[in-house]
Amino acid sequence: MFQQYDVIVVGAGHAGCEAAVAAAKMGSKVLLATMNMQTIAQMSCNPAMGGVAKGQILREIDAMGGYSGIVTDKTMIQFRMLNQSKGPAMWSPRAQSDRMQFHLTWREMLENTPNIDFWQDMVRELLVEDGRVCGVRTGMGMEIRSKAVVLTNGTFLNGIIHIGEKQFGGGRAGEKASKGITEQLVALGFESGRMKTGTPPRIDGRSLDYSKMEVQDGDTEIVGFSFKNIEKPKEQRCCWITNTNDTVHEILKTGFEKSPMFQGRIQGLGPRYCPSIEDKINRFADKDRHQIFVEPEGRNTVEIYVNGFSTSLPEDVQYKALTQIPGFEKAKMFRPGYAIEYDYFPPTQLNLSLETKLIKNLFFAGQINGTTGYEEAAAQGMMAGINAHRVIREEEAVVLKRSEAYIGVLIDDLVNKGTEEPYRMFTSRAEFRILLRQDNADLRLTELSHKIGFAEQERMDRVNDKRKATDEIIQFIKEYSVEPSDVDAYLTTQGTTPLMHKMKLEKIISRPQIGILDLLEHVPVLKAHLGAYEKEFLEQAEISIKYEGYIQKEYDQVQKMDKIENVRLKPDFDYMALPSLSIEARQKLTKLKPLTLGQASRISGVSPADISVLMVYLGR
Amino acid sequence: MFNVDFEDTIVAIATPNAIGAIGVIRVSGKESLNIVNSIFEGKNLLAQKSHTIHLGKLVAANEIIDEVLVSLFIAPNSYTKENVVEISCHGSPYILNRVIELLLEKGCRLARAGEFTQRAYLNGRFDLSQAEAVADLIASDSQAAHKIAMQQMRGGITHKLAELRQSLIEFTALIELELDFGEEDVEFANREKLISLLHAIKDEIYRLSSSFKFGNAIKTGVPVAIVGKPNAGKSTLLNILVQEERAIVSDIAGTTRDTIEETLTIEGILFRFIDTAGLRDTTDVIEKIGVERSKETIQKAQIVLYLYDSSQENKTEVVQALNVIPKDKKVIVLANKHDITQDAIIQNETSTDWIAISAKENTGIQTLKDLLLQKVLEDNNTTQDAIVITNQRHYEALQLSEQAIDNVLAGLQQQISSDFISQDLKTALRHLGSITGSIDVDKDILATIFGKFCIGK
Numbered sequence A: 001m002f003q004q005y006d007v008i009v010v011g012a013g014h015a016g017c018e019a020a021v022a023a024a025k026m027g028s029k030v031l032l033a034t035m036n037m038q039t040i041a042q043m044s045c046n047p048a049m050g051g052v053a054k055g056q057i058l059r060e061i062d063a064m065g066g067y068s069g070i071v072t073d074k075t076m077i078q079f080r081m082l083n084q085s086k087g088p089a090m091w092s093p094r095a096q097s098d099r100m101q102f103h104l105t106w107r108e109m110l111e112n113t114p115n116i117d118f119w120q121d122m123v124r125e126l127l128v129e130d131g132r133v134c135g136v137r138t139g140m141g142m143e144i145r146s147k148a149v150v151l152t153n154g155t156f157l158n159g160i161i162h163i164g165e166k167q168f169g170g171g172r173a174g175e176k177a178s179k180g181i182t183e184q185l186v187a188l189g190f191e192s193g194r195m196k197t198g199t200p201p202r203i204d205g206r207s208l209d210y211s212k213m214e215v216q217d218g219d220t221e222i223v224g225f226s227f228k229n230i231e232k233p234k235e236q237r238c239c240w241i242t243n244t245n246d247t248v249h250e251i252l253k254t255g256f257e258k259s260p261m262f263q264g265r266i267q268g269l270g271p272r273y274c275p276s277i278e279d280k281i282n283r284f285a286d287k288d289r290h291q292i293f294v295e296p297e298g299r300n301t302v303e304i305y306v307n308g309f310s311t312s313l314p315e316d317v318q319y320k321a322l323t324q325i326p327g328f329e330k331a332k333m334f335r336p337g338y339a340i341e342y343d344y345f346p347p348t349q350l351n352l353s354l355e356t357k358l359i360k361n362l363f364f365a366g367q368i369n370g371t372t373g374y375e376e377a378a379a380q381g382m383m384a385g386i387n388a389h390r391v392i393r394e395e396e397a398v399v400l401k402r403s404e405a406y407i408g409v410l411i412d413d414l415v416n417k418g419t420e421e422p423y424r425m426f427t428s429r430a431e432f433r434i435l436l437r438q439d440n441a442d443l444r445l446t447e448l449s450h451k452i453g454f455a456e457q458e459r460m461d462r463v464n465d466k467r468k469a470t471d472e473i474i475q476f477i478k479e480y481s482v483e484p485s486d487v488d489a490y491l492t493t494q495g496t497t498p499l500m501h502k503m504k505l506e507k508i509i510s511r512p513q514i515g516i517l518d519l520l521e522h523v524p525v526l527k528a529h530l531g532a533y534e535k536e537f538l539e540q541a542e543i544s545i546k547y548e549g550y551i552q553k554e555y556d557q558v559q560k561m562d563k564i565e566n567v568r569l570k571p572d573f574d575y576m577a578l579p580s581l582s583i584e585a586r587q588k589l590t591k592l593k594p595l596t597l598g599q600a601s602r603i604s605g606v607s608p609a610d611i612s613v614l615m616v617y618l619g620r
Numbered sequence B: 001m002f003n004v005d006f007e008d009t010i011v012a013i014a015t016p017n018a019i020g021a022i023g024v025i026r027v028s029g030k031e032s033l034n035i036v037n038s039i040f041e042g043k044n045l046l047a048q049k050s051h052t053i054h055l056g057k058l059v060a061a062n063e064i065i066d067e068v069l070v071s072l073f074i075a076p077n078s079y080t081k082e083n084v085v086e087i088s089c090h091g092s093p094y095i096l097n098r099v100i101e102l103l104l105e106k107g108c109r110l111a112r113a114g115e116f117t118q119r120a121y122l123n124g125r126f127d128l129s130q131a132e133a134v135a136d137l138i139a140s141d142s143q144a145a146h147k148i149a150m151q152q153m154r155g156g157i158t159h160k161l162a163e164l165r166q167s168l169i170e171f172t173a174l175i176e177l178e179l180d181f182g183e184e185d186v187e188f189a190n191r192e193k194l195i196s197l198l199h200a201i202k203d204e205i206y207r208l209s210s211s212f213k214f215g216n217a218i219k220t221g222v223p224v225a226i227v228g229k230p231n232a233g234k235s236t237l238l239n240i241l242v243q244e245e246r247a248i249v250s251d252i253a254g255t256t257r258d259t260i261e262e263t264l265t266i267e268g269i270l271f272r273f274i275d276t277a278g279l280r281d282t283t284d285v286i287e288k289i290g291v292e293r294s295k296e297t298i299q300k301a302q303i304v305l306y307l308y309d310s311s312q313e314n315k316t317e318v319v320q321a322l323n324v325i326p327k328d329k330k331v332i333v334l335a336n337k338h339d340i341t342q343d344a345i346i347q348n349e350t351s352t353d354w355i356a357i358s359a360k361e362n363t364g365i366q367t368l369k370d371l372l373l374q375k376v377l378e379d380n381n382t383t384q385d386a387i388v389i390t391n392q393r394h395y396e397a398l399q400l401s402e403q404a405i406d407n408v409l410a411g412l413q414q415q416i417s418s419d420f421i422s423q424d425l426k427t428a429l430r431h432l433g434s435i436t437g438s439i440d441v442d443k444d445i446l447a448t449i450f451g452k453f454c455i456g457k
Helices: A014-026 A054-064 A068-075 A099-111 A181-187 A246-253 A277-283 A315-322 A374-391 A406-417 A441-451 A457-479 A484-493 A505-509 A516-522 A524-530 A535-546 A548-565 A583-592 A597-601 A608-618 B032-039 B093-105 B115-122 B128-154 B157-181 B191-220 B234-243 B285-300 B315-322 B365-379 B392-413 B418-436 B441-452
Strands: A005-010 A030-034 A048-050 A076-082 A092-097 A116-120 A123-129 A132-138 A143-151 A160-163 A166-169 A193-199 A202-204 A214-216 A239-243 A291-296 A303-307 A333-335 A338-344 A362-364 B010-013 B022-028 B052-060 B063-073 B084-090 B222-228 B262-266 B269-273 B303-309 B330-336 B353-356
Touching: A005 A014, A005 A132, A005 A374, A014 A030, A014 A068, A014 A099, A014 A116, A014 A143, A014 A374, A030 A143, A048 A054, A048 A068, A048 A374, A054 A068, A054 A092, A054 A374, A054 A406, A054 A441, A068 A076, A068 A092, A068 A099, A068 A374, A092 A099, A099 A116, A123 A143, A123 A181, A143 A374, A246 A277, A246 A315, A315 A333, A362 A374, A374 A406, A406 A597, A441 A457, A457 A505, A457 A524, A457 A535, A484 A516, A505 A516, A505 A535, A516 A524, A516 A535, A535 A548, A548 A597, A548 B418, A597 A608, A608 B115, B010 B093, B010 B115, B022 B032, B022 B093, B022 B115, B032 B052, B032 B084, B032 B093, B052 B093, B063 B093, B084 B093, B157 B191, B157 B418, B157 B441, B191 B392, B222 B234, B222 B285, B222 B365, B234 B262, B234 B269, B234 B303, B234 B365, B262 B365, B303 B315, B303 B365, B315 B330, B330 B365, B353 B365, B392 B418, B418 B441
Parallel strands: A005 A030, A005 A143, A030 A116, A143 A362, B222 B269, B222 B303, B303 B330, B330 B353
Antiparallel strands: A048 A092, A076 A092, A123 A132, A132 A143, A160 A166, A160 A338, A193 A338, A202 A303, A202 A333, A214 A239, A239 A291, A291 A303, B010 B022, B022 B084, B052 B063, B063 B084, B262 B269
């Protein structure tokens, strides 16, 4: 009853959805297999997309042609550009989403994508022949054949949910765990591990007293995530901020003896940067309060997400503690917070294409690789989808460089360094942070994606327009000289020195106190020249000029790094036969099989001297 | 982040790092001709043919460092198949290191272990069968370098640097915390504290860098000038001092250069008597080349021996003469011909050390030697746990760190956003880490953030 597919995507979370879209849009016949079609693109945790570093990833996914940015733009109930007081590399878009709308919109977009079929069933087993995956076997016993498989199982593989002393199997609250795949993969030679993550309780918004909380509104102007022109919501919802206190902490402490974390029932390692509330109290005992963000789950629901209160303490302790938070005195709980433990596969078992080293045409993406976050998952899904499409056509894998995209940093880190705790992106993980901005994700990635047949022509046209306009603006700014009489009044109001003589516009734009948009508003002669350009293009030109020195410095470093980045290594190279390499380097290189010298240089235990030795053996 | 750069211009001393008649410095890379030409006083090297040798002077800020022979090998006709310049200097480690320092300033990078050979190989000089030998060479060189570094580190460098680096990491972590977790309830980096911390770190770097000069002095000799009026007995003194050290006097026969050096080793520390060419003649320095020349000599010296004839000159005259000696020089006044005058020496007449000797009778010489040694040891003004940087590579890393920290300070002053400041901070951390062996800056920063701050919703 099934056709032969090109790609089967197992799991329809953020990774699975993007994988299906990428492969299908490029022309593969895709089957999206999920245990439950009612939870496609479910936001299991926080109903929010983006944030610092994650917002940049989302912009990159969009620039490539993925759907996460569009879905977020369509379903957001609040938008904020974070970090606007900092440099442009730190500007980070973040949105509160309507959880239900998010799911529905994703499902609708998938249904409207040609080449994607759906099947609701649990995948129990992979079909593997001659070291190559060729389909899946489902819980209902069906065999479905395909040329490639992308596994995006999230937290479902042998998932165990913990609340206090209770524990039960499950992949999410109210959903069954998935069994069989880990056992099969381990039998095939894969190494697996356990990780842990958690989520806070959900509350009835009608039971909260918002007058005791601080309001957090969205931005007046919604920039959004997609480089396409997506209609944004006219009305935004606010969030609220409140705080825990000593009483809350004391109550929570009474549950410590039943805590699955502290009593050792949870083996998996949780993320240090996303600690449970009990962890915060325990590790940072001197802090007498912690922030709580009160976030609506959607436009048409009273459900509230208590951000900052992730916990796996007994539900009665959770409840009692919650009621001591200002505004929560009469809180009614919809469901308690919980911790979940699940299987993952150390990502050092993957190539940079996200194909496994052990089984050909098998790809892993998302939490199965030890990451956390919708954006991180979606990014991997998209890349796995692209490369699954390409591998069956024997085309070269698409690997984004660390200097090209946060997605490149993400996958390079995973594959070369592995991860022991759930991996989340931070801007500080990127050595070329100033180049990897949210405003230029399209300039960085759309052309590449268009070339491989993923990003559509419309996106490419837009990028060409942006490039052309930005160049024109920059050229004007570099050539044009400003009369003191035109700008001095304005410069003075901005607290910067007025001009003595004519000055190049470039020099004025370079001043930290001056913003191009505001400048145009106040200096008619400049507005006459530049006023016709779109705001986005003007800002792009401004960033290029203002931060030219820093940008150039990073470009220079990229060029240096590229020199070893582009030196290829054969995966079957016999490192053990090179006595000049250190023993540790020989072992690590043999195990990890890096594809380039640059990749080898980032493996811990491989020293610069080892790299020099390798260069000698590689010859010229 | 790790870079192998094939296009940097690299430099190293090609001869053993010891005192020899001649020392050769090899420069290889695209810019080698330009760089050497920029410090070379003589023919325009850029206009010369390959495989030619040119006589000239190496000059830094109007100071002649050495008279040298420069050999040009233009790509691809060189060992590395790149543009190569070989500079033959006088064999003093001091001069060689000065030249290296100068070339680094002009944009060269110190070659890594085996790097010339590696480049030669990569550019096709050897065939594949020789690859293994080259690889072994790199590996063993690097092991040797590592061993030396480790030995040096046991002396305390790692410890001090690790401390320094840790304070920088904590500072950077605070900045990163603001950037990645600015939305949360986190503490913010107090800019004023940051600035004072940066200055403290700069002081530390400065101290370590100056110790390099001291360390280098131990390795390459402490420059000492002997000055005084004609016939004060300078040449006699020099002869007595270096008499027993004849074996290591690096007198290059048949040359008329004025950089011939007489050296003396006292308890393992090498003293170089500079500009002694004149002293060897019957006429004295001041007489022969005038006051200007004498001042130049003093400028180059770390220790100045002022010799006067106590039977001819009175102390007031001497004190006047001493006034022209810059304050940063260590001065020892020698009242010569004490055998004749038997004049009482009042030690505390000036802050300067004042001792009586008789060059002729060889009295007071041991006192002088003790004093010379004491001057050097007190120079390393820290006490027993003193840290001495003697490795040029470490010195280079310190300098680069300092440069990056200056950029940070400039950025803070211009109130530039901290994401840019962080870029320079990380550069500084990387350079410091290249000495201590910890290169994964980002991991260290994240570990600090997670360890010290309560973040994450």
